[in-house]
Amino acid sequence: MNWQQQFNAFSTIVRKEIRRFMRIWVQTLIPPAITIALYFVIFGELIGRRIGHIGEYSYMEYIVPGLIMMSVITNSYSNVVSSFFSTKFQRSIEEMLVSPMPNYVVIGGFVLGGVARGIAVGAIVTLLSLFFAHLSVDNIWITISMVVLTATLFSLGGFINAVYAGSFDDISIVPTFVLTPLTYLGGVFYSITMLPDFWQGVSQVNPIVYMVNGFRYGILGISDINIGVAYGMVITFIVLMYAWAHWLLKYGVGIRS
Amino acid sequence: MTTALSVHNLKKTYSSGFEALKGISFEVKSGDFMALLGPNGAGKSTTIGIISSLVNKTSGTISIYGEDIDRNFAAAKMNIGVVPQEFNFNQFEKVGDIVCTQAGYYGIDNQTAALRAEKYLKLLDLWDKRDERSRMLSGGMKRRLMIARALVHEPRLLILDEPTAGVDIELRRSMWTFLKELNQQGTTIILTTHYLEEAEQLCRSIAIIDHGEIIEQSSMKTFLSKLDRETFILDLGKDITTVPELDGVRSQLLDAHTLEVEVSKQAPLNAIFAKLSALDIPVTSMRNKANRLEELFVSLVERKR
Numbered sequence: 345m346n347w348q349q350q351f352n353a354f355s356t357i358v359r360k361e362i363r364r365f366m367r368i369w370v371q372t373l374i375p376p377a378i379t380i381a382l383y384f385v386i387f388g389e390l391i392g393r394r395i396g397h398i399g400e401y402s403y404m405e406y407i408v409p410g411l412i413m414m415s416v417i418t419n420s421y422s423n424v425v426s427s428f429f430s431t432k433f434q435r436s437i438e439e440m441l442v443s444p445m446p447n448y449v450v451i452g453g454f455v456l457g458g459v460a461r462g463i464a465v466g467a468i469v470t471l472l473s474l475f476f477a478h479l480s481v482d483n484i485w486i487t488i489s490m491v492v493l494t495a496t497l498f499s500l501g502g503f504i505n506a507v508y509a510g511s512f513d514d515i516s517i518v519p520t521f522v523l524t525p526l527t528y529l530g531g532v533f534y535s536i537t538m539l540p541d542f543w544q545g546v547s548q549v550n551p552i553v554y555m556v557n558g559f560r561y562g563i564l565g566i567s568d569i570n571i572g573v574a575y576g577m578v579i580t581f582i583v584l585m586y587a588w589a590h591w592l593l594k595y596g597v598g599i600r601s
Numbered sequence: 602m603t604t605a606l607s608v609h610n611l612k613k614t615y616s617s618g619f620e621a622l623k624g625i626s627f628e629v630k631s632g633d634f635m636a637l638l639g640p641n642g643a644g645k646s647t648t649i650g651i652i653s654s655l656v657n658k659t660s661g662t663i664s665i666y667g668e669d670i671d672r673n674f675a676a677a678k679m680n681i682g683v684v685p686q687e688f689n690f691n692q693f694e695k696v697g698d699i700v701c702t703q704a705g706y707y708g709i710d711n712q713t714a715a716l717r718a719e720k721y722l723k724l725l726d727l728w729d730k731r732d733e734r735s736r737m738l739s740g741g742m743k744r745r746l747m748i749a750r751a752l753v754h755e756p757r758l759l760i761l762d763e764p765t766a767g768v769d770i771e772l773r774r775s776m777w778t779f780l781k782e783l784n785q786q787g788t789t790i791i792l793t794t795h796y797l798e799e800a801e802q803l804c805r806s807i808a809i810i811d812h813g814e815i816i817e818q819s820s821m822k823t824f825l826s827k828l829d830r831e832t833f834i835l836d837l838g839k840d841i842t843t844v845p846e847l848d849g850v851r852s853q854l855l856d857a858h859t860l861e862v863e864v865s866k867q868a869p870l871n872a873i874f875a876k877l878s879a880l881d882i883p884v885t886s887m888r889n890k891a892n893r894l895e896e897l898f899v900s901l902v903e904r905k906r
Contacts, residue, residue, distance in 0.1 A: 345675045349708025356705025363698075435689035439750070442653045443706035444678035600657050601615060601650075 345444050353445045354453050361457020365423055365464075372423070373465060376415045380469045383411050384476040387533060398535055399566055404477045409560040410532030413494060415469045417527060417552065418519065420462030420495040424454050424502030425515045432506065437599060447593040451503060451586065458499025459492060466491055479563065486571065487562030493578045494555040498523075500585035507592045507599065526552045536568045551581055603631040603666065605680075605758045605789040606652070611661030613647050613813075621647040623813040624661070629791060629806075631666070631757070634784045636800035636821070637793045639810035640902055645793045646686060648810065649762050653683040666757060679707065682756035684747045686763045686793075690735055697722065697731035700750050707754035714753070721749040724779070741772045748776075752783075759783070760791045765799060777803055801825070801894040811902055821894075828866060828897050832890035835860045838883030845880050847873055861890065 345353065365372040384404070392403035399406075431437040440450055473479055481487055501518070509515045530552030536544050547553050558574035561567035567574070592598070606629040613622040622644050629635050639645045650656030652663055654670070663670045668677035690699050697718055704714035722728045725745040730738060735746060744764055751759060761780075765773045773796075780803060784790050794800055800807065800821075807824050809817040817824065840857035850873060851863040862873060877884055890896075 345679075345708050352708045352710050353706050356702055359705075360698075360702055367693075431691070434691055435687065436691045438655055438685065438689045439703055440706055441655055442678070442681070442683050443703070444675035444708070445706055446675070596657055600655060 345446070350446065350449050353443070354449045354456075357440075357450065357453025358456045358460070361423070361427060361454065362460050364427055365457070365461045372419070372461060373468060376419055376465045377468045377472060380411050380415050381472050383407075384473065388476055401564060401566075402477070405479070405564070406535075406560075407533055408473045408477050408479060409563040410530075410556045412466050412469050412473065413491070413556050413559045414527050414532050416462040416466040416491055416495050417498045417555070418523065419465040420458040421498040421502040421505075421519060421523060423461040424458035424499045425506045425509070425519075426502075427457065428454055428503055428506035429509050429512070429515050432509075432599065433512075441596075441599065447590055450593060451500075451589050454503055455496055455499040458502055459495040462495035462498070463491060466495075481563055482565035483562050485562075487559065490555065490558040490562055490574070490578070493575075493582065494559070497551075497555075497578060497582050497585060500582065500589055503589050504585065504592065507589070507597060510598070526550050531556045531568060551577060554578060604664075605629045605631045605633065605666060606791070607662075607664045608648070608652070609662045611648065611651060611663065612659045613644075613651060613656065614659050621813055622651075622659075622661075625810065625813070625815045627808050627815055627818050629758075629789060631789055632784070632787060633806055634780075634790045634804045635792070635806045635808060636804035637791055637808050637810065638797070638800060638898060639793075643810045644813045645810055646762060649683065649685075649760055649791075649793065652760065653681065654678070655685075679754070680757045682751035682754065682759045684744075684751045684759070684761040684764050686766065688743050688747070690743075690746065690750065692734070692736035694735055695732055696727060696735055696738070696746055699735055699746065700753050703750045704753040709754060717753045717755070718749075721752050725749045741768050744768055745776070748779075756788070758789045758791070762793050763795065764792070765794065765796060773799070797895040797898055807894075809898065809901060817901060824897065825894065830863055830865055830896075832861060832863045832896065833870075834888050834890050835862060835877075835884050836886045838885045841882060845877060845882060847876050 388404035388407060392407070395403040397403065428437075431440075470479070505515060505518045529547065530550050531547065536547045536553060539547065554569055554574040554577040557567040557569040558571060558578065561571050561574070608628070609626045610624045611622050611626070612620075612624050614620045625644070625648065637645055637648070647656055651658045652665075652670075665677040666680045668680065670677045694702070700718040700722060701711070701714045704717055705711075709717065718731075719728065722731055725748055727742060727745055727749060730742065735743065738746060748761070748764065765776055768776065777799065780790060780792075792800065792804060804821055806820050807817065808815055834855070837858045837860055841854070842857065844852055844854050844860075847862065849865070849868065853861050855861055864870065864873070874884060
């Protein structure tokens with residue numbers, strides 16, 4: 345396939361993925377918005393008022409970037425894991441396997457579909473947050489790049505989960521037992537500098553800490569982590585996860601007998 | 602003549618240890634219409650799965666129109682279209698979208714994909730269903746949808762894995778006509794089927810696979826010429842209790858008014874009718890017990906067991 349043909353194939357997957365989550369928008373776009381709105385009300389408004397300020401920002405302003413990032417992470421992940429597993433379950437993955445598409449086109453198409461949903465939900469949540477907090481963007485380029493990189497990373501994670509998954513139960517194990525705890529402990533609701541030294545050290549191995557802080561740096565201009573380190577970690581994870589996903593597809597793990 | 606498909610020493614052993622293919626080799630010439638036959642579990646679907654990249658091979662080589670499937674994956678895959686045995690499309694997608702999406706996977710731009718989808722959906726009488734979700738289609742329509750999808754990138758080699766399974770006779774015959782025309786227009790076709798009448802009607806060559814080995818490969822004409830005996834069922838006009846003596850003909854009564862006779866292909870049938878007339882046994886109708894290919898196939902497979 346030449347580059348034009350590869351681009352046509354890539355855009356076909358992306359369009360299909362976007363069409364899928366837009367077709368079921370009541371399940372894909374609305375629930376995360378409601379969940380995050382509840383976080384704004386309960387943690388931001390009701391509890392946040394009693395907490396006061398973190399640095400120069402109100403508690404509500406402080407948690408907004410983390411909550412936006414949380415919705416981006418969970419939605420980019422769940423979009424790819426459910427979509428790719430569904431193609432396995434219905435065997436429509438065979439449509440792709442019989443075609444001449446290179447593996448990187450398949451992975452890229454699914455990942456961009458996940459990124460699109462992550463950004464769509466992130467945008468909805470950002471709009472909602474305007475009802476609760478004054479939001480200004482300190483650095484638009486860091487903000488956008490950190491969202492795109494994070495959504496890419498978790499879309500790859502969703503892809504890998506879907507390849508290994510043998511049942512619908514398997515696609516909820518990682519989000520429930522890995523993703524949610526890491527997100528809650530990733531500095532969404534607090535600054536990791538508030539933790540005892542030991543737990544601050546433990547937090548350094550949580551990749552979500554780097555993404556939440558990188559994004560918070562873009563919005564508020566403050567971060568517990570050096571922004572260069574945050575970028576380095578996210579890009580490193582993306583490279584590793586992509587290599588893993590490519591290997592799985594090349595050898596047909598969980599896909600070909 | 603160009604070789605459309607070349608399979609050489611293809612082996613497949615599943616992780617369970619089951620040896621599905623024991624080093625099969627065969628070739629299909631460009632423009633041919635070949636039947637790949639074999640009993641259930643013989644290795645037909647594994648062979649097709651490997652050719653279409655749905656199953657990993659253990660060893661062996663495959664080339665499609667001269668392009669090695671390992672060394673020049675994309676070029677090889679561009680030439681092949683596959684209609685699988687089981688429905689494998691998204692049940693929630695619209696019919697038109699399924700065909701256009703498949704075109705996209707082959708690098709075809711949107712405009713061309715839409716034109717091709719229209720062409721093949723019309724040819725397969727599905728154009729009126731283009732905006733319906735695929736799960737709403739009948740079984741026969743779903744089979745035709747898979748054919749349209751496999752043709753949308755206009756492959757030179759089309760492989761159909763039991764395309765008429767569970768399809769009513771009227772639809773089956775219309776699919777035969779469609780496939781014959783497609784073959785006449787130059788598409789090489791490989792067909793697996795359990796309907797041997799279908800294979801005999803459509804195909805010009807044949808390969809039989811059993812227990813992971815090719816046990817026969819020849820032209821259909823050559824293969825059928827091996828049949829030296831045929832079995833006929835005669836419906837009798839009156840009930841009889843004993844099997845009539847027919848010289849050189851093996852016969853048996855299936856019931857009081859149905860006689861089965863097995864005759865040499867070279868022997869004239871007139872003698873049988875003359876003898877039965879002499880015995881005052883009228884014959885009201887006559888039919889083949891099984892079609893010629895079926896008789897040969899069964900005898901060949903049974904001989905190997």
